[in-house]
Amino acid sequence: MSFYGEERLWGAMDEEIYTFDTSNPEVMDYLRQVFRALKKMGISFFKTDFMLYGAESSDNVKRHTPGKTSIEYQREFFEIIRQEIGKDAFWLGCIAPYAPMLGYADGMRISADITPKWEGGTSMFNESKGAQHINNVWWQNDPDAIILRSKYSNMSDAEARSIILWMGMLGGIVYTSDLFHEIPIERTNLFRFLEPGIEKTNAIFPFVEKEEQLEVMVKKFVSKKAYAVLFTNRQENVITGIYSLNSIVGIDNGTCYNWDEKGSSLIGT
Numbered sequence: 001m002s003f004y005g006e007e008r009l010w011g012a013m014d015e016e017i018y019t020f021d022t023s024n025p026e027v028m029d030y031l032r033q034v035f036r037a038l039k040k041m042g043i044s045f046f047k048t049d050f051m052l053y054g055a056e057s058s059d060n061v062k063r064h065t066p067g068k069t070s071i072e073y074q075r076e077f078f079e080i081i082r083q084e085i086g087k088d089a090f091w092l093g094c095i096a097p098y099a100p101m102l103g104y105a106d107g108m109r110i111s112a113d114i115t116p117k118w119e120g121g122t123s124m125f126n127e128s129k130g131a132q133h134i135n136n137v138w139w140q141n142d143p144d145a146i147i148l149r150s151k152y153s154n155m156s157d158a159e160a161r162s163i164i165l166w167m168g169m170l171g172g173i174v175y176t177s178d179l180f181h182e183i184p185i186e187r188t189n190l191f192r193f194l195e196p197g198i199e200k201t202n203a204i205f206p207f208v209e210k211e212e213q214l215e216v217m218v219k220k221f222v223s224k225k226a227y228a229v230l231f232t233n234r235q236e237n238v239i240t241g242i243y244s245l246n247s248i249v250g251i252d253n254g255t256c257y258n259w260d261e262k263g264s265s266l267i268g269t
Contacts, residue, residue: 019053022077024064031077035084044089048081051096071100078104092142092173107140107173114144114163116153121163125215125234128170129205136202141172146194148187149178161190162232168194169217169230171202186261193261199223203230206248214241218249228259 001017008014020027038046054074058066063073082104085091093105101108111127114120124143135141146167147153147160155163164187168174174194176183183191203219217230227249233239245251256267 019056021061021064022054022073023066023068027064028077028080032080032084035081039085039089045092046081046085046089047092047094048096049094051093051101055097055100071097074100093139094142098138102138105139107142108138109142109144110172111143114147116147116149116155118155118159118163121166124163125166125232128166128172129208129215132170132203132205135170135172136200141170143167143170143172145175145177146191147178148176148183148191150184150187151182160187162234164190164194165230166217166232169203169219169228171196171200171219189261212241213239216243216248220249 003012003015003017020031022028022031035046051074054077055070058068058070058073061070078101081091090106091104092107092109093101094109096105096108098108110131112123114124128141128143131141144167146164147155148164150157150160153160174196176191180188199221201219201221203217205216206218207216213233213235215232215234217232219228219230220226221228229248231241245254245256253269255269257264258267
């Protein structure tokens with residue numbers, strides 16, 4: 001890719017950007033050394049971004065060693081990465097074709113980047129529903145880093161909280177890239193509230209096939225014989241909805257609490 005005008009890709013200083021050809025043994029050896037060095041540093045979490053570039057059709061590129069498809073070359077590269085980082089490391093694939101990373105990635109980005117504005121979560125909301133059936137099956141889904149900061153954000157507290165709770169409820173990866181010393185204490189407490197427990201959980205959308213104004217997400221905690229239910233309103237206006245316990249979690253009666261980082265309060269039985 002070349003950028004000979006004023007614009008640069010993501011503000012980069014380089015006028016020309018190249019992609020490694022992993023059909024070249026010297027390239028593969030170099031990349032092996034890179035991941036080996038990172039592992040020796042003690043790094044145990046790896047994120048490989050923009051993996052789609054390696055999936056470019058071999059018919060459209062000139063290879064050092066032709067004869068295989070781009071996916072075959074890509075899988076060989078993934079094999080080297082996993083060998084060097086080890087089975088104990090967590091590997092997050094990002095902007096990647098799903099199928100080639102099966103068996104290699106521990107986590108996978110399933111939506112566009114989150115941005116610090118309400119409409120910046122649209123892709124995440126939609127794609128997390130569409131990809132929830134593979135969460136904790138192929139890998140842990142990654143809805144992107146949770147934006148906890150209030151500084152440099154265009155979201156109201158209600159908007160930010162809606163996105164944060166949704167991402168935390170999914171049962172996928174929960175992380176942030178915000179600077180911890182700049183996160184307000186109430187958001188820090190909310191982040192701690194979302195910390196996953198030992199028990200693996202996976203949320204479902206009981207009304208995903210229906211046209212519902214309120215979006216309902218349910219997570220079952222088997223050991224506690226309990227459910228967490230999240231109602232999200234993505235509309236501009238206030239919405240009131242009436243749901244039976246049976247329609248949401250499949251039981252006829254139970255004790256309901258409002259549950260958040262401040263504790264729980266009884267709603268009714």
